[in-house]
Amino acid sequence: MTKAVIDTDKCVGHGQCAMMAPDVFDLDADGYARVIAADITGDLRRDTETAAMACPEQAIGIED
Numbered sequence: 001m002t003k004a005v006i007d008t009d010k011c012v013g014h015g016q017c018a019m020m021a022p023d024v025f026d027l028d029a030d031g032y033a034r035v036i037a038a039d040i041t042g043d044l045r046r047d048t049e050t051a052a053m054a055c056p057e058q059a060i061g062i063e064d
């Protein structure tokens with residue numbers, strides 16, 4: 001299983017991740033990101049990589 005992870009100490013809630021990978025990330029009521037996909041394979045992994053590059057805080061990681 002491959003997981004998307006968010007470093008909550010770094011996330012400041014820009015929201016790019018939810019726009020780049022809406023099937024992987026959502027924003028909570030305070031605007032901070034949370035992971036909504038249990039397993040990211042195929043297109044979801046590609047979208048997560050795109051979101052990770054777009055995150056200004058470098059708060060997104062991928063764990064295999």
Ligand code: SF4
Nearest residue numbers: 011012014015017055
């Ligand atoms: S783009 Fe980065 S800083 Fe912004 S909400 Fe997503 S994880 Fe947090």
